[in-house]
Amino acid sequence: MLSTLTTAPAKQSVSETIPILSGRLSTATLLEDRRAAILGLRSFAKQYPASVASGALRSLIGSLDRDGEDVDTVKVVLETLLYLFEPDPDSPEASPEIAMWVADEFTMRHENIGLLLGFLDKERLDFYSRLYSLQLLSAILSARPERTEECIVNAEDGIARIVAALDEQREPIRDTAVGLLTDLTPISTVIQGLVAFENVFGRVFGIIKTEGGLAGGAEVVVNCLILMANLLRLNPTNQAMFRDMGYLVEVSRLLKEAYGGPQELEELPPRSEELRNRSVFALLAVIRLFLVPGASVTAQNQEAFLGDLLQPDRGRGGRTSRARGDPILVETLQIAFSPVAEISIKSEALLACADMIRGHAPAQEVFAGIQVPSPLADLAANGQGPQANGGVPRVYVIDGLLDLVLAVNSLQAFDLRLAGCVCLKAYFYEHAQVRMHFLDHAIRAHQANADQLTNVLTILLQPTTELLTGDPYKYWFAAVLMLHLLHNNPEAKSLAMSVTEGDEASGEEVVTSIQTIAAHLLSCVAKSEDPRVIVGYLMLLLCWLFEDLSGVNDFLDEFTNLQGLIQAAIENPHGDVIVQGLSAMLAGVIYEFSTKDSPVPRATVREMIMTRMGRDRYVDKLSKLRSHPLMRDYEVLPQKLEPGLDQKLPDVFFDDTFVEFFKDNYSRILRAIDREPDAEVSVVINGVEEGVSRKLVDTLREEIAQKEQDLQDLLADKEALSTQLSQEQAAHAQTKTLQSTDLARTNETLTTLRAQLAAKDRSIQTAESQTANINRQLTAEQAEHQRAKAELARATETANTLRTQLAVKDKTIATAETQLTTLRQQLAAAQTNAQQASAEVSRLKTANDTLQRSHGDEIRRILAEHKATEENLQHQLSTATKTSQEETERVKRELEAATKSAEQETERVKRRLEGEQADLKATISRLEVDLMKAGKSHSEGGQKVTELENKLKKESEARERAEKKVKEQEEQGRREVDKVREESQKELKKVRGLVEEREKERKAAQGELDDLLMVFGDLEEKVNKYKERLKALGETISDDEDDEEDDDEDDDEDDEDEDEEEEEEDKGKKK
Structure with missing residues (x-):
C-alpha cells in the first residue's frame, strides 16, 4: 500500500491536457479557475500552437469578452494569442497557416476586432492590455490585411482609438501604434482620410519634437515619417489639409535643425547618425510626394514650398498672390550643399529642389538668386566631414550646381552630380527666357575665355585629353545640359550655331560649333575614348540637327564628317552597339533633313549610306539599339552608382529626354532611308515652313529662268522703241516751232473775240437773272x-x-x-x-x-x-x-x-x-x-x-x-x-x-x-x-212687393256699376 502511495501519477500527454484546459476555460465558473486554465494554455502555445489554436482559440476569444474587466486575465489571454502568431521556430507544429487561421477567426466577426479596440479606450489605462492589443491587431493585419481593415473601419471609433494611442506617454504603446497605423495606411484612401481627420499630422510632429527632431536619432521618427508618407502619397485631399493647416512650417523647422544644431560639430554615435540620415532622407521623400509631375495640386504645393521667395506680383494670371509657408526650398538647398550631409541625402535634396521648380516660371526665376555653400570648398566632396576652418564661401545656386556637376571629379559623388544635373534641367524646363539667358551667358563667357572649368560650351568645344579619360561624365553632363538648352528650341539652335572657333584675321580656319563638336566626336571614336563621351556628343547632335535644315547643311559643309559618321556606324573598334546605333541614327537624321542644295546633296548622302552601310545593316543597327537593355529598360533601371568594391563607372549612358526623343522618332528615322531623294521633308521653324519637293523647286527655277529670258527680250524691244521715240520727238519739236507763230496770231484774235463774248455773256446773264427773279416770284x-x-x-x-x-x-x-x-x-x-x-x-x-x-x-x-x-x-x-x-x-x-x-x-x-x-x-x-x-x-x-x-x-x-x-x-x-x-x-x-x-x-x-x-x-x-207656396196655399202676393223687390234689384245694379266706374278711373289716374 505504501508503494501505491509513493508511485507518481501517470503523466498526461499534450493532446489530452489541451482539451481539458480548454474545457475548464469554457465551463469554469470561478475567475481563478479560468485564469489557471489560460496559464496552462499559454505554457503550450509556443511549442504546440496548432493544438492550442484548434482546441481553445474560440474559448480564449470568448474569455476576452467575458473577463475583459479583469486586467490580469486579459494580459494572459493576449499573451497566449500573440504566442500563436509567433511560435517557437523549433516547434513541430510551427506553420504560417496558424497565423492565418487565428486571423480568420478574429476577422470572421467584427465583434472580435471590436474587443481588441475596446482595450484601447482612453479609460483603459493598464499597460499590457493596450500594448498587446496593438501588437495583436498588427499581427492580424499582417495575416489578413483587407478583412482587418474592413473590421477596423466599421468598428465604432476604431480609427480614432488607434490614433489616440499616439498621445500615449509610454513609448512602447506609442511606437506600436505608429507601426500599426503605418501598416494600415499604404493603400486605402478611405483609411488615409479617416486617419488624417483625427489630427494625426499634429500628433506625428509632436512625437518627432519629443524625440529631438531629425537629429535625435530615434527609430520612431523614421516610422512617423513613413506614416506621413503613406498618408500623403497620391492623396490631394490630405496634401491640401497638410498645407492649409500650416504644417509646412514644421517641415521647414525640421530641415533647418537637421544639420544646423549643436550636433553638427559633435560626432554622433554610428547608430544615431544612421537614424538621423534615414530621418532626413524620409522627410525629403515626403516633400517629393507633394511634387509629383502632372498632379493636380503640384503647382499649389510648389508655391507653398517657395514661401516668401515669391514676390507679391508673381501671381499666376497677373493677379497678386503670395505663397503661404516658409521657404522650404532654401532649407532643402542648404542640406543639398551641406558639407556634413551624406551624398545620398544631398542627392535626394537636389531632386526635391528640382521638383519644386520644374515647370513653375516664378520659381525658376527666383531660384537663381539663392546662395548656397560652394561645393568646391568641401575637399572631401563625399560628405565625410566639414572643413577644418569652418569657413565655407557661398555662391549662387546655378554656379554651385555647375561646379558640382562639371568640376567635382569623384566617382563616389556621381549620384550627387547626376542630381545636380537634374536640378539644372528643371531650371531650364519649359522656360525659353531662362534657356536663352543661360546659353547667351555661356557663349559670352566662352568668347571671353572665362569660366572654362564649368562652361558647358567651352567643355564641349575645347576638350582636354586628360579629362576625357579621367572624368568622361564631365563631357556627358555638358552634352546633356546643352541638349536640354537646344531641344525643340530653334532660336537657341541658331544662337549656338553662330559660335565659331578660329580667328579669320590671323589666317586661321573658321569652324562652326557643329563642325567642332562633330570633329571631337569622330576623334573620340577614332581614339576609342570612353563610350559615354561619344554617346553624349551623339545625343546632342541628334537633338540639335533634328528638323534643323541649317544645322544639317552646316554639318555637311565638312564632307569628312559624313564619312566618319558612317564609318563609326559600321566599323566601331569596340563594336559598341550603342555607339553604332546612335551613329546610324544620326546618319539617318542628316539624310532626312538634307536637301538638294546642301553642301553634300541629298542624293549623294543616300548613296553613301546605301553603298557603305546598306539598308539592312542600317535597320539592324537601329533595331539593336532599340532592343538594348539600357534603352529598352531605361524607365525601370536605376540611374545611379551601384555600390561595390570594384569602383567602376555606372551604366548611365542616356538622358531621359533623349530616350523619349528616340522612342518617339525611331519609326520615322527607320523609314527615312526608304524615301527618295526628290521627296524632301517640310519643316516649320518659328512659323516658317522650310523644305519642299525638289521637283517642284526645279520646275520653279526653270520657270524663273524662262521669265528672266523673256524679261531680257522685252528690255531689248524697249531700247529700240526708245530710239524711235527720240527721233519722232525731234521731228515733233520742229513742227511745234512752226506752229507756235500761227498759234500766237490766232491767240490774239481769240482774245478779242473772247472779250466781246464775255460782254455778251454778262448781258445775257443779267437778263437771265432778271427773268429768273420774275419766274421765282411768279412761282411763289x-x-x-x-x-x-x-x-x-x-x-x-x-x-x-x-x-x-x-x-x-x-x-x-x-x-x-x-x-x-x-x-x-x-x-x-x-x-x-x-x-x-x-x-x-x-x-x-x-x-x-x-x-x-x-x-x-x-x-x-x-x-x-x-x-x-x-x-x-x-x-x-x-x-x-x-x-x-x-x-x-x-x-x-x-x-x-x-x-x-x-x-x-x-x-x-x-x-x-x-x-x-x-x-x-x-x-x-x-x-x-x-x-x-x-x-x-x-x-x-x-x-x-x-x-x-x-x-x-x-x-x-x-x-x-x-x-x-x-x-x-x-x-x-x-x-x-x-x-x-x-x-x-x-x-x-x-x-x-x-x-x-x-x-x-x-x-x-x-x-x-x-x-x-x-x-x-x-x-x-x-x-x-x-211665393209659389203662398200662391199654392191661396195667399195673395201684391204687385208693390214685386215692384219693391225689382227696385231693390235695380238699385243694387246701379251701385255696382258706379263702383266699377270709380275703380277704372282710379286705375287710369295711377297710370
Whole structure:
C-alpha cells in the first residue's frame, strides 16, 4: 500500500491536457479557475500552437469578452494569442497557416476586432492590455490585411482609438501604434482620410519634437515619417489639409535643425547618425510626394514650398498672390550643399529642389538668386566631414550646381552630380527666357575665355585629353545640359550655331560649333575614348540637327564628317552597339533633313549610306539599339552608382529626354532611308515652313529662268522703241516751232473775240437773272395760290363734315321726339285703362245698390252682416284710388316737365347749331369772296394770302371751338334724354305695378260681389219658392212687393256699376 502511495501519477500527454484546459476555460465558473486554465494554455502555445489554436482559440476569444474587466486575465489571454502568431521556430507544429487561421477567426466577426479596440479606450489605462492589443491587431493585419481593415473601419471609433494611442506617454504603446497605423495606411484612401481627420499630422510632429527632431536619432521618427508618407502619397485631399493647416512650417523647422544644431560639430554615435540620415532622407521623400509631375495640386504645393521667395506680383494670371509657408526650398538647398550631409541625402535634396521648380516660371526665376555653400570648398566632396576652418564661401545656386556637376571629379559623388544635373534641367524646363539667358551667358563667357572649368560650351568645344579619360561624365553632363538648352528650341539652335572657333584675321580656319563638336566626336571614336563621351556628343547632335535644315547643311559643309559618321556606324573598334546605333541614327537624321542644295546633296548622302552601310545593316543597327537593355529598360533601371568594391563607372549612358526623343522618332528615322531623294521633308521653324519637293523647286527655277529670258527680250524691244521715240520727238519739236507763230496770231484774235463774248455773256446773264427773279416770284405766288385753294378745299370739307354731323344730330333729336311721342301714347293708354277700371267699379256699385234695394229684410240682414266687410273694402278701394291718382298726377307732371326741358334744350341746341352753321356758311362765303379777290389782285397776293391764312386760322380755331361746343351740347342733350328716358321708364314701371295691384284688388272685390250675387240668387229662388207656396196655399202676393223687390234689384245694379266706374278711373289716374 505504501508503494501505491509513493508511485507518481501517470503523466498526461499534450493532446489530452489541451482539451481539458480548454474545457475548464469554457465551463469554469470561478475567475481563478479560468485564469489557471489560460496559464496552462499559454505554457503550450509556443511549442504546440496548432493544438492550442484548434482546441481553445474560440474559448480564449470568448474569455476576452467575458473577463475583459479583469486586467490580469486579459494580459494572459493576449499573451497566449500573440504566442500563436509567433511560435517557437523549433516547434513541430510551427506553420504560417496558424497565423492565418487565428486571423480568420478574429476577422470572421467584427465583434472580435471590436474587443481588441475596446482595450484601447482612453479609460483603459493598464499597460499590457493596450500594448498587446496593438501588437495583436498588427499581427492580424499582417495575416489578413483587407478583412482587418474592413473590421477596423466599421468598428465604432476604431480609427480614432488607434490614433489616440499616439498621445500615449509610454513609448512602447506609442511606437506600436505608429507601426500599426503605418501598416494600415499604404493603400486605402478611405483609411488615409479617416486617419488624417483625427489630427494625426499634429500628433506625428509632436512625437518627432519629443524625440529631438531629425537629429535625435530615434527609430520612431523614421516610422512617423513613413506614416506621413503613406498618408500623403497620391492623396490631394490630405496634401491640401497638410498645407492649409500650416504644417509646412514644421517641415521647414525640421530641415533647418537637421544639420544646423549643436550636433553638427559633435560626432554622433554610428547608430544615431544612421537614424538621423534615414530621418532626413524620409522627410525629403515626403516633400517629393507633394511634387509629383502632372498632379493636380503640384503647382499649389510648389508655391507653398517657395514661401516668401515669391514676390507679391508673381501671381499666376497677373493677379497678386503670395505663397503661404516658409521657404522650404532654401532649407532643402542648404542640406543639398551641406558639407556634413551624406551624398545620398544631398542627392535626394537636389531632386526635391528640382521638383519644386520644374515647370513653375516664378520659381525658376527666383531660384537663381539663392546662395548656397560652394561645393568646391568641401575637399572631401563625399560628405565625410566639414572643413577644418569652418569657413565655407557661398555662391549662387546655378554656379554651385555647375561646379558640382562639371568640376567635382569623384566617382563616389556621381549620384550627387547626376542630381545636380537634374536640378539644372528643371531650371531650364519649359522656360525659353531662362534657356536663352543661360546659353547667351555661356557663349559670352566662352568668347571671353572665362569660366572654362564649368562652361558647358567651352567643355564641349575645347576638350582636354586628360579629362576625357579621367572624368568622361564631365563631357556627358555638358552634352546633356546643352541638349536640354537646344531641344525643340530653334532660336537657341541658331544662337549656338553662330559660335565659331578660329580667328579669320590671323589666317586661321573658321569652324562652326557643329563642325567642332562633330570633329571631337569622330576623334573620340577614332581614339576609342570612353563610350559615354561619344554617346553624349551623339545625343546632342541628334537633338540639335533634328528638323534643323541649317544645322544639317552646316554639318555637311565638312564632307569628312559624313564619312566618319558612317564609318563609326559600321566599323566601331569596340563594336559598341550603342555607339553604332546612335551613329546610324544620326546618319539617318542628316539624310532626312538634307536637301538638294546642301553642301553634300541629298542624293549623294543616300548613296553613301546605301553603298557603305546598306539598308539592312542600317535597320539592324537601329533595331539593336532599340532592343538594348539600357534603352529598352531605361524607365525601370536605376540611374545611379551601384555600390561595390570594384569602383567602376555606372551604366548611365542616356538622358531621359533623349530616350523619349528616340522612342518617339525611331519609326520615322527607320523609314527615312526608304524615301527618295526628290521627296524632301517640310519643316516649320518659328512659323516658317522650310523644305519642299525638289521637283517642284526645279520646275520653279526653270520657270524663273524662262521669265528672266523673256524679261531680257522685252528690255531689248524697249531700247529700240526708245530710239524711235527720240527721233519722232525731234521731228515733233520742229513742227511745234512752226506752229507756235500761227498759234500766237490766232491767240490774239481769240482774245478779242473772247472779250466781246464775255460782254455778251454778262448781258445775257443779267437778263437771265432778271427773268429768273420774275419766274421765282411768279412761282411763289402760284404756290401761295395753290396753298390758299387747298386751305379753302379743307375748309369746305370741314363745313360739309359739320353739316353731316348736324344732320346726324337732327336725326338723333327726331328719334328722341319719337320716343317722347311713344311715351305720351303709352301714358294716354294707361289713363284710358284707368278710366275703364273706374267705370267698371261704378257699374258694380250701381248693380250692388240695385240688388240691395230689391230685397227684403233677409237681404238687409245679409247685407248688414257684410256691411263691415263692404265698408272695409270701399275704404281700401278709395284709399288705393286716391293714392293712384296722386301718384299718376305726380308722374305726369314730372314727365311733362322733363319732356318740356328736353324739348327746350334740344330747341336751344338746334338754334345754337343753326346759328353757328349760318356763321360758318357766312365765313366760308366771305373766304370764297376774299379768295376771288385775291385771284384778281395777284400782285398783292402775298400780303392778302397771309391775311387770309390768319383769318382762316382764326376761323379754324372758331370752328374747332364750335365743334367742341356742339359735341358738348350733343353729349349733354344725350345725357339728359337718356336720363329722362330712364326716369320715364322707372315711373312707367311703377304705374304698371300699381295698376296690377288695383287689378288684383278689383278681381278680389269682383269675386266677393259674385259671391254676394250667388247669395242673392239663392235668396230670390227661396223668395220665389215661398211665393209659389203662398200662391199654392191661396195667399195673395201684391204687385208693390214685386215692384219693391225689382227696385231693390235695380238699385243694387246701379251701385255696382258706379263702383266699377270709380275703380277704372282710379286705375287710369295711377297710370
